[in-house]
Each structure stands twice: as C-alpha cells, then as structure tokens.
Amino acid sequence: MSQMVVFGASGRTGRHVCELAAGAGWTVTAAVRRLEGAAPAPDHAARLAADVLDPASVGAVLAAAKPDVVISAIGGGDIRVDDEGVRNIADACVVAGVRRVIVVTSLGCGASRTYASERLLAAIGEVLAAKTRAETHLTALPLEWTVVRPGGLIDGEPNGAGALFEDDRVHGRITCRDLAALLVALARDDDAIGMVLSAVDEASLSGPNDPVRYRVRGEAA
Template identity: 35%
Template sequence: MTKKLVVFGATGGTGRELVEQALAAGHTVTAAVRRPEAVALTHPRLTVRRADVLDPAGVEAAIAGHDAVLSALGATSTRAPTTICRDAVAHMLAAMERCGVRRIACVSALALGDAALLPWPMRLFVRHILKPLLRHPFADLLAMEERLRQSPLEWTIVRPPRLTQGRRKGHVRFAVDAPLPGAATISRADLADYMLAHVDDPALVRRLVEVAY
C-alpha cells in the first residue's frame, strides 16, 4: 500500500536513497530539508519543503498530513558536542502527536550496541578508534534513542554498521531487540530498502533493529 512519507535528512546519502526508492515504489514523498536547493531530484509525487529540524513549527508543517516519518539525520561534525538528533526527534515526536501521525523510523548506529559480536578487526576498530572519535555523535544518537523509547508512538530504531555506496542487493540480515553477530557493512541503498519495506510492519513497532549483510 502506498503512503505519504516525509523524509528528514533527505540530502544525505541514506536520505536520498529513501526518497528515490520511495518514489519508485509509488509513495508520495516530502523531502524536509534545510536547503531545498540541495535537492536536485524532481518528480510529480515529490514535494521539497524547507524545514529546519530545530524549528518546531517548521517540523510540524512538514509532518502534517503524512502517514509516516523517516529520519536519516546525522551530525555534521564529529569534534564538538551535539544534540541535533536528540532535539530533532523530540520536535518530530511532538509534532506527530499534534498532527495524529503515529509511525516513525530513525537511523541510528550499530556501533552503539555490543561490539563483542563483531568480527575481531572491526571490534578493535569500533572500541579503540570509532567510539572515541565519534563519542559526541554517538552520545547524541543514544539520547535520540532514549527519546524514542519514551514515546507512545509507533517508533522503530534502525542500527546499521558501516555504510557503503554499494548497489542495492535486496537481501540483508537483521535482528530485532538483539545483537546481530558479524555485522560489518551495509549499503545505503539496502538500508533504505529495508526501512521502506518495513514501514508498515507491526512486528517492528517500538523495536530496535540491527541490520547488515
């Protein structure tokens, strides 16, 4: 069944995949972006709306009238403390309750989970390099996840490992509310494909999903 979807973070790699694949699947899409001129794609079922995720009124205007919210937001800097994802999701959830929109799926990061199940080179990389380097964005994502968990809405947290620019294969492994052993990579195309394929899945409501090849 086709939906009216609003995508936040639509100018990023995963966000662009979400928009393009959603349109290809027949959905009606609003790309909610800070800079509309950054969206080169045009389509009869695509609306590009200016929306600063830190502006509650702009977020609510973008969400109103849609069936589901998809967020592929991420921090733009690794060096400084940030609350962009936490605050943006708080505005989204508040707007959804006011507008009667129930469904939201947000991209997080698999590295926030149990590194013990990763392949050993990746485990060392995550523990000793990635987590220290990305401690500020990861803290923001953890706070975002907590905001979602506290919400009565129909949320799903999707945690991918390292994202690649590879083609869409159409098949991935996933684990619901459990660690996914051996998770190393997934393409942005397959991450978007998974999120869109499960946008209506009641089994993923208020669940955390780890997804990878």
C-alpha cells in the first residue's frame, strides 16, 4: 500500500501525520477544509479541499486520490464534525471501495467513559458523546477500521514514549506528534484491524497496575 489520505491535515495532529507518512514512503493527500491559509503540505504531499460535513466533497477527494488508507484526525470547533464528519468519511470510504480506515476519537468515548473523570465529562461530555456516535457508526460498516482514543493532547516536543493499549482504563497525555507516529505505524499493521486502542504517553500513564499494551507490528517488546 502506498496512497494515503489524511482528513484534518491542517490540524494539530493531522499535519504531523502528513509529514511522518510522507517520510515513511507514503504518497500523501492532505485533505483540508480550505486551501487558502492551510499549512503547507510536506514534500511530495498534495492538498485537496474537503468539507467533511459535505459528503460529496469527501467523496470527490477519495475519487481523486484513490487511497489505500484513510486517516481521520478531524475534530474541534463544530461538534458536528466529531459526529457527522467522521460518519461522512466512513460512508464515503464504503462507496469508494477504500477498506482501511483509522479514526482518532478520544479517551472518554464508548466503554472508556466509565473510567473518565467527572471533570472531563463536565467539560467535554457532549463532544465525547458525538465522537461515540461516530465510533458506533464506523464500527458497524464493512471496513477494516481501527479506532484510536488518545488521552489529553499536548503540543511540544515528542519524546517517543507514545504507546497503545487494549485497555479502556488507562489515563494520561500524549503529544500530537507522538500520536501521529502511532497512527502512521498502524497504517501498515493489519493486526490492528477491528480494534479500539487507547493512546497515552507511557511517562504520564495512570490507571490500572496491569494495563494491556498493544504493540504495533514490528515494535520491539
């Protein structure tokens, strides 16, 4: 596989996904809401305009790029993006025949809501509910999906300690770039198909004493 489309490519995580994927040999199409004012695409990456709230716009990007893998790093601002936007991307992938889809949501979605703090739920409970609806829609479709739920996203220098867990109980933070590195690695990991994974920096990890670690294919034990 070599063709990748990144939705949310001008965002905090998406721009790092584009850069790291291009560096890893992918031909990247950066899907951004507006071409004007968007961050420059990395070397060898194209940019296409896509409003994720417009299914036709999303479908046009997939038809043009013909990706092997789609990564959705959309979110923030309009709560409809967290729900309808992800659903539109997933539906368009089905129509276009794109099988592999990786979607970023958040800790506090789905079953992990049980372990979320009251403070988090009070602050972004509606956002988490919207992302959960999107997850439910995605996982019911005939796609080779992976859902990644990061902890608190922070900007700044990565430390390479980002890790994935098959565990709803974990808490912590992760830099946007470290999260992006995990997403790019998952794009070539078929073992992660059909999995919901938590993403946290191991240095900030809290929760259970026995978290279930997921190792991306090829990662050293």
